[in-house]
Amino acid sequence: MRFKPAPAAEPLRTEQIILFRSSNQIFAISSGSVQEVRSVDSLAGAAREIGEPSLGKVRHAIRRSDRNLYVVSVALHFGLPPSAAMLIFLLRKSRVALLIDGIEKMTSMTILQALPNAFCHEEHRWYRGLTVLDQSVIPVVNPEGFLTAEELSLLDAISAAEPLPPTAPAAGLELNP
Amino acid sequence: MSLPEQLDSRSCVLLRLGERRFALAAEQVAELVAPSRIFRFAHRTPEIDGVILRRGRVVAVCDLAETLTGKRLATRRFYLIATRGRQSAMDWVALPVSGECELIRADLTPAGPSDSPHVAAWLSHDGEVIELLNLNALTPGPKTTPAPPEARP
Numbered sequence: 001m002r003f004k005p006a007p008a009a010e011p012l013r014t015e016q017i018i019l020f021r022s023s024n025q026i027f028a029i030s031s032g033s034v035q036e037v038r039s040v041d042s043l044a045g046a047a048r049e050i051g052e053p054s055l056g057k058v059r060h061a062i063r064r065s066d067r068n069l070y071v072v073s074v075a076l077h078f079g080l081p082p083s084a085a086m087l088i089f090l091l092r093k094s095r096v097a098l099l100i101d102g103i104e105k106m107t108s109m110t111i112l113q114a115l116p117n118a119f120c121h122e123e124h125r126w127y128r129g130l131t132v133l134d135q136s137v138i139p140v141v142n143p144e145g146f147l148t149a150e151e152l153s154l155l156d157a158i159s160a161a162e163p164l165p166p167t168a169p170a171a172g173l174e175l176n177p
Numbered sequence: 178m179s180l181p182e183q184l185d186s187r188s189c190v191l192l193r194l195g196e197r198r199f200a201l202a203a204e205q206v207a208e209l210v211a212p213s214r215i216f217r218f219a220h221r222t223p224e225i226d227g228v229i230l231r232r233g234r235v236v237a238v239c240d241l242a243e244t245l246t247g248k249r250l251a252t253r254r255f256y257l258i259a260t261r262g263r264q265s266a267m268d269w270v271a272l273p274v275s276g277e278c279e280l281i282r283a284d285l286t287p288a289g290p291s292d293s294p295h296v297a298a299w300l301s302h303d304g305e306v307i308e309l310l311n312l313n314a315l316t317p318g319p320k321t322t323p324a325p326p327e328a329r330p
């Protein structure tokens with residue numbers, strides 16, 4: 001049996017992505033999914049702690065535009081060792097914010113391959129697929145894979161007991177879609 | 178059952194995992210390649226070690242040695258790239274092996290009901306009885322679900 005090469009490339013479609021670091025691992029996220037990048041310090045006063053034992057990856061909530069955003073530690077979400085997070089991605093059209101260590105760079109991808117079928121657990125929800133940049137394989141995260149609807153409902157119920165103060169717009173980088 | 182009914186002659190690839198040899202049906206084998214850089218990222222499929230890039234494809238690396246021999250491979254001399262799954266769910270996996278592989282033609286004896294699910298058949302070669310591996314049972318992947326029973330009136 002001959003090994004078939006990857007299917008012939010169709011006209012290249014590029015997608016802008018942000019490469020970011022969490023616990024010494026590099027991930028990619030579509031820049032269109034990120035509305036704003038904030039430093040952890042800029043939200044320190046506005047975030048409220050959440051202590052739900054079944055959701056250890058969510059330790060803080062922020063009140064923005066009449067709704068609660070929940071800050072997910074990317075390292076804990078992926079089961080990686082906790083790390084010194086410096087930045088927060090506020091995701092577009094989402095109630096999830098991501099706590100990350102730092103941004104590596106912004107670039108574009110032309111390839112998004114599905115995860116091989118041999119991966120058969122949660123990772124299929126975690127990732128949109130894998131991209132190849134400079135001969136390295138990088139997982140592209142699924143912005144909708146960080147919290148399920150049930151988890152959001154649970155967090156809402158916890159937050160409802162103690163409403164959060166609104167967050168003033170502060171030093172942050174707004175990303176255009 | 179007569180002998181000709183028991184035996185089925187097929188091309189097989191012999192592979193070495195540590196001290197033991199196993200076989201794969203030749204039609205499942207794509208190629209044997211030198212170990213290349215393995216990329217690791219967070220996931221929850223413990224049988225998968227990472228992925229390699231091969232001809233533009235991302236191929237999962239699945240070390241069978243621990244399952245089959247009880248020990249992880251000390252040295253990976255090659256990756257045997259093979260297919261697993263069926264039809265639309267067909268996929269490639271890279272299997273680390275510790276020595277040269279050999280293409281042989283051998284008579285197969287079908288596995289019996291008491292054999293492990295990973296044994297597809299048995300063959301005899303150079304005085305050694307060797308398991309022909311069922312990769313679908315050995316490697317992780319979507320399980321084929323049996324057809325639902327027909328509705329009864």
